Amino acid sequence: MSILLTKQTRAIVQGITGRIGAIQARWMLECGTNIVGGVTPGGGGKEVHGVPVYDSVAEAVKKQQANASVLFVPAAYARDAVLEAIDAGIGLIVCVPEHIPVHDTITIRRSAQQKGAWLIGPNTPGVLTPGVGKMGIMPANLFKPGRIGLISRSGTLCYEVAGYINEGGYGQSTVIGIGGDMVRGSDVQNVLSEFDQDTETDMVVVVGEVGGVMEEQVAECLKHMHKPVITYIAGQTAPAGKKMGHAGAIIQGNEGTVECKQNALREAGALVATRIADIPELIGRAYK
Amino acid sequence: MQLFECDGKRLLKEWGIAVPKGLLLTSADGLPDALSQLGGKAVLKIQVPTGKRGKAGGIKLISNVGEGNDFFKQWAGKSHGGYEVESVLAEEPLAISKEFYMSVVLNAREGNFFFIFSAEGGVDIEETSRQHPDKVLKVKLDPAACIKEFHFRNILLEHGYSGSLLLSLSNAAANLYKGFVAANALLAEINPLVMLEDGTVMAADAKIEIDDSAKFRLSSKNFLEVKADELEREAKDIGVTYIKLDEGNVAIIASGAGLSMNTMDLIYEAGMKPANFLETGGGITSELVRRSVHLVLKNESARAVIVNLYGGVNSLLEAAKGIVAGVQELKRPVPLVVKALGNQQEECFALLEEHNIPVIKSYRTEDAVAYIQRQLEVAK
The missing domain is CATH 3.30.470.20 (ATP-grasp fold, B domain)
Structure with missing residues (x-):
């Protein structure tokens, strides 16, 4: 089955006629993603890599039964584009752009909650299901089909983790870039719960980093999980008070340190990898 | 970005919240005028974007220019909470x-x-x-x-x-x-x-x-800003996020915040110290990488460089061109290793090898760290 991005996904690309939107659409098509259309207001009637372009998300839904959308639009326009997708009844929205104002994220997150849509991101490399396709910018060749769910705040770090998972002889059911900002469209506990119910996922690896509360939220929901959860958190040596790239990655006072997070996770029963290289061994242990 | 008190109050006033009458001073020269405008007495408050100013003596009630001069003398060239004091807000005293x-x-x-x-x-x-x-x-x-x-x-x-x-x-x-x-x-x-x-x-x-x-x-954008240090200013100009780490010996250029932090962690674990955090963002160009090589080596304690990249939106070949150009211009050659995977990786590897720049062709950051560790030991 995998989660969110499945064989039933009929995806559109909002911003498909832009430079990045067009390139990424091609790469998504090349790895087999079922892209049924693109949306650029004013660009209706065009084609990009053989994909029909529509003026509105509603039109793409009507003509192509689209049920998912991935966005490549400038940060200042992302809020309205996501609201349009939610309004058109899209069930999975992957919001790739970074530097979206936090107040916009709060608005679209709330709207997605009210309509029951999945909003992944912002500031995410996207969602990828090996063998099925990807919505976002993850290089597909770095992942392998398998039975490990992968959730990560950081994009490139999850590529690294996937490399080690592959090396250990395992692969991924679905990879979710949950977003690097301080507020995210979807809560990690809801994504974990999807993996917990997925028949093609045996366990979940969560890649976190200093700052924020995502790792603590993982710890809080572990008691509801039936499957093992393995965690790795980057930034053990990050100095306090310095924002490490991601808006969410900052240690304030004693809160947000890797040690704090690891302790919370250990107490809650997670398998805590202190190094990425230890993840395959922990997967092996969880299978026993 | 945290606003200075004077700018914060400017916004509050725009929003319809009453604030004390005040003037921003950058030197003691403005004191006589300020005192006369504020009714003979004033509260002087150092302007830095952090708290605990009162406890540090950064807030003082004055009733004449002499007391004000003393306050300016006391704070000349001083810092509070790591921020240099460059201006003082003079306000009417409140009952x-x-x-x-x-x-x-x-x-x-x-x-x-x-x-x-x-x-x-x-x-x-x-x-x-x-x-x-x-x-x-x-x-x-x-x-x-x-x-x-x-x-x-x-x-x-x-x-x-x-x-x-x-x-x-x-x-x-x-x-x-x-x-x-x-x-x-x-x-x-x-x-x-x-x-x-x-x-x-x-x-x-x-x-x-x-x-x-x-x-x-924002309608108004002219806010007082903390003076960024020279390297951070240069980083902003290049378009990367850079944080200098004191006494580090291994510089990092990484395409991603998590990846950069992970590289820092592995360097520490190997008994060395990271000289910086640097995240390139997604839009890697050869010029961005070339300038980044120079930037990270401006930290004088840096003795080696690890370039850790995944090519996503832009190609690794561009990155390789930047690395080659950056290395060729170095006045102080140091061991440098590249670890890269992604879009146009083969072309990237070929170009680097042609210029004798070592490449780790996998996702294993620890291999790049181990390589640098050996190089630094040899150099000892």
Whole structure:
């Protein structure tokens, strides 16, 4: 089955006629993603890599039964584009752009909650299901089909983790870039719960980093999980008070340190990898 | 970005919240004029985007130019909380009868806002909240709700406020909330919010943090900024996020924040020290990489460089061109290793090898760290 991005996904690309939107659409098509259309207001009637372009998300839904959308639009326009997708009844929205104002994220997150849509991101490399396709910018060749769910705040770090998972002889059911900002469209506990119910996922690896509360939220929901959860958190040596790239990655006072997070996770029963290289061994242990 | 008090108060005034009359001074020369405008006495407050100024002697009531001169002398060339003092706010002294705490703050965990109010203002609110949680009112505000002044009136009514104070406080709260939302602020805190002897409610301090990603929405953009250090300024110009780490010997150029932090962790684990955090972002160009190579080696303790890349939106070949150009220009050659995977990786590897630059062709950052460790040991 995998989660969110499945064989039933009929995806559109909002911003498909832009430079990045067009390139990424091609790469998504090349790895087999079922892209049924693109949306650029004013660009209706065009084609990009053989994909029909529509003026509105509603039109793409009507003509192509689209049920998912991935966005490549400038940060200042992302809020309205996501609201349009939610309004058109899209069930999975992957919001790739970074530097979206936090107040916009709060608005679209709330709207997605009210309509029951999945909003992944912002500031995410996207969602990828090996063998099925990807919505976002993850290089597909770095992942392998398998039975490990992968959730990560950081994009490139999850590529690294996937490399080690592959090396250990395992692969991924679905990879979710949950977003690097301080507020995210979807809560990690809801994504974990999807993996917990997925028949093609045996366990979940969560890649976190200093700052924020995502790792603590993982710890809080572990008691509801039936499957093992393995965690790795980057930034053990990050100095306090310095924002490490991601808006969410900052240690304030004693809160947000890797040690704090690891302790919370250990107490809650997670398998805590202190190094990425230890993840395959922990997967092996969880299978026993 | 956290605004200086003077800019925070400028915003509060725009939002309809009363603030004391004040002037911003950059030297003691403005004192006579300030004193005459403010009625003969003034409160001088050093302008730095951090707290605990009072305890450090950064806030002082003066009644003549001489006292003001002493204050400027005392702070000349000094720092508070790591920030150089470059300006002083001179304000009219207030006849305060009561101090409150009021703020609107982002609740990142749930994606909504908190309205926080306490009749115990002027102190550390977190401490009060821990010791006397009943004295701090904390109300969640739904971003989807249309919140008006009557909401705040009802909240404060419930907590025993009445008459003109109820109206002044709820009006300040409604304006603070409205301004917070309009400015896309992350925090708008007034501590203390004071009631003067004549009953006026006024913001005696302002701590406002705005979202750097939402600056395009602000009508006014001329805010005082903390002087960035030279390397951070250069990084901004290149288009990368850079944080210098003192006494580090291994510099890092990484395509991603998590990846850069992970590289730092592995360098520490191997008994070395990272010289910096550097994240290139997604849009790698050869020029960005070339300049990054120079930038990270401006930290004089850096003795080696690890370039750690995944090619996503842009190609690794561009990165390789930048690395080659950067290395060729180095006045102080140091061991450098590249670890890369992704778009156009084969072309990237070929170009680097042609120029004898070592490449780790896998996802294993630890292999790059081990390589640098061996090189530094050989160099000893």
